[in-house]
Amino acid sequence: xxxxRLLAAASAVxxxxxAGCTSSPAETPADRPTAKAPTGAVRRCPGxxxxxxxxVPPGTKLTAKTLNDGGAAYRxxxxxxxxxxxxxxxxxxxxxxxxxxxxxxxxxxxINANGPRTYRFTITxxxxxxxxxxxxxxxxxxxxxxxxxxxxxxxxxGFRASGDNIVIRDSYVNLCSNPGDHSDGIQTYNTxxxxxIDHNTIDQRHAxxxxxxxxLVDKQxxxxxxxxxxxxxxxxxxxxxxxxxxxxxxxxxxxNKSWVYGPVDSQCKAIDWADNSLxxxxxxxxxxxxxxxxxxxx
Numbered sequence: 001x002x003x004x005r006l007l008a009a010a011s012a013v014x015x016x017x018x019a020g021c022t023s024s025p026a027e028t029p030a031d032r033p034t035a036k037a038p039t040g041a042v043r044r045c046p047g048x049x050x051x052x053x054x055x056v057p058p059g060t061k062l063t064a065k066t067l068n069d070g071g072a073a074y075r076x077x078x079x080x081x082x083x084x085x086x087x088x089x090x091x092x093x094x095x096x097x098x099x100x101x102x103x104x105x106x107x108x109x110x111i112n113a114n115g116p117r118t119y120r121f122t123i124t125x126x127x128x129x130x131x132x133x134x135x136x137x138x139x140x141x142x143x144x145x146x147x148x149x150x151x152x153x154x155x156x157x158g159f160r161a162s163g164d165n166i167v168i169r170d171s172y173v174n175l176c177s178n179p180g181d182h183s184d185g186i187q188t189y190n191t192x193x194x195x196x197i198d199h200n201t202i203d204q205r206h207a208x209x210x211x212x213x214x215x216l217v218d219k220q221x222x223x224x225x226x227x228x229x230x231x232x233x234x235x236x237x238x239x240x241x242x243x244x245x246x247x248x249x250x251x252x253x254x255x256n257k258s259w260v261y262g263p264v265d266s267q268c269k270a271i272d273w274a275d276n277s278l279x280x281x282x283x284x285x286x287x288x289x290x291x292x293x294x295x296x297x298x
Contacts, residue, residue: 043125043149048230048253049172049201050285055127055151060103062087069093073108094121101126109155110140118163120144129154134176143192147171156181156209158202161216164192171200175233177207185213185231188221193245195224201285204233205258217241227251230285232258236265241298248272249296253279256291268296 045053056062064087069075073091076083082100083092091108092101099121101110106128112119121144128139129152139152143163150171152158158173159166168186177183185202188195195216202213212234216224221243231237232255240249249271254263256278263278276294279287 045170047287048285049149049170049199051151051172051174054149054170054172055125056103056105057125060085062105064089094119097121100124107131109135109137111142112145113142113162118143122146122148123150124148125150127151127153134178136178136181138187139173156183156207157187158184159186161186161188161191161195163190165194166191167196167198168200169196169198173200173202173213175202175204175207175210175213177209179209181207181209183207183210184215187211187215188218191216191218191221191224193222195221197224197226197229199228200230202229202231202233203285204231204237205255207233210234210260212237212239214238214240216243218243221247224248229253230279230281230287231255232281234258235260236262238264238266238294240266240271242267243270246272249276250274252276252294253287254294255279255281262297263294264297266296266298268298271296 043053062085065074067074067090073093074088075093075095076099077095079096080098083104084102086104088106092106092110094112095114097120101123102125104126107130110128112121128150134154134156136156138157138160139155140147141160141162144165146167148169152173154176156177158175159168173185175183175185185204186197204210204213213231217239219242223245224243225248228251230253237254237259247270273296278291278294280289282288
């Protein structure tokens with residue numbers, strides 16, 4: 001498909017650029033942040049995730065990190081690095097395993113690919129994306145990552161799933177688009193095994209060049225669980241096709257009549273589909289009524 005080739009080309013361009021900027025020094029232990037977020041219990045959303053219970057916690061003191069990779073990105077090269085309470089005014093490139101990002105703001109994207117190799121990381125209680133404007137490339141990618149209570153803004157795609165072992169929970173995504181984009185909340189591209197998307201809010205109503213909040217159509221998908229999410233917008237809002245293994249779509253809520261063509265376009269016989277519903281919501285993403293069941297169509 002033309003748009004897949006365009007997205008792949010765009011991803012290749014940015015990865016080539018970032019990977020090529022290797023002359024900048026790696027961070028040292030002294031360069032790691034000392035600012036800490038307020039202590040206390042893990043935040044929990046009273047209902048579905050919103051900006052109020054995701055992203056950088058209120059009161060967090062952020063320490064600016066100097067962009068060490070071509071003036072456009074901050075690159076992490078040390079395994080086990082913890083970035084806590086930092087502000088990165090560009091992209092974050094994760095070039096080492098077991099990196100932890102928490103209580104932080106990244107104005108660009110977060111990516112863990114350097115050529116064909118990718119690295120494990122976790123991102124929690126962080127805001128990803130610019131406060132103004134729209135970036136076409138995904139907010140977070142590519143594989144082997146866990147995202148918890150993340151707020152993604154100012155990106156055409158929220159999450160990219162391009163490999164195994166991706167967990168996305170309790171996060172809020174507000175999508176945008178540029179002319180010619182094919183905006184998605186979560187998009188698979190050469191996805192692998194063990195994708196979990198649980199209890200997230202994905203709002204695509206403010207984007208115009210769109211595909212779907214949940215767009216999972218790769219033949220490489222093996223075992224995907226999509227549960228308890230609140231989604232809205234898209235051409236067909238929920239698309240799950242071509243996957244193998246255990247495919248679960250349960251407990252999700254779709255805002256009624258928020259789509260362009262229809263609510264669902266999925267490969268129904270292959271999916272454990274149950275307890276999904278059409279709803280109405282208020283401005284704070286609280287469900288105000290249940291319109292009826294959301295049936296699988298496709």
